[in-house]
Amino acid sequence: MRLIPACSVILLLAGHSTRAAEPTQTADLLLEAPYRRAYVVMQRFPDWVSRGQATSTPVSRVASGGRTYLLGHLCKPHDCADNQLDIVFAADGHAAWGLLHVRPDAAHPFLQSWLGSPDEEIQALLLRNFAANNPPGP
Structure with a gap:
């Protein structure tokens, strides 16, 4: 019978408990129910x-950077003030970008989410469209 030195057992147990104590990675949670x-x-x-x-x-046709786009504005029926989407389509329909605006009520600021990874030029179009459809109050 072979005896394992006590320090080896302690190191083995310490290594095991260290691995068990490692924090869960966020990406791992995405795979678990x-x-x-x-x-x-x-x-x-x-x-x-x-x-x-x-x-x-109505959709408007706009030119920017030598390209033509279709620009539109949507909102949630019966809740337009708090749920809106500005959208830009490439004129040939091959791409679309958006800016979603959502808030619980008028007392809160909009949470805005870019959709479709718009570049700075498209972002500017979307922001101008939002401003045009949401004029500042008195």
């Missing part, structure tokens, strides 16, 4: 955005 389900739900757009069931303005 129930976190995976919550992550998928978080990524969903509100129904009025996903389904295109919205109140909207």
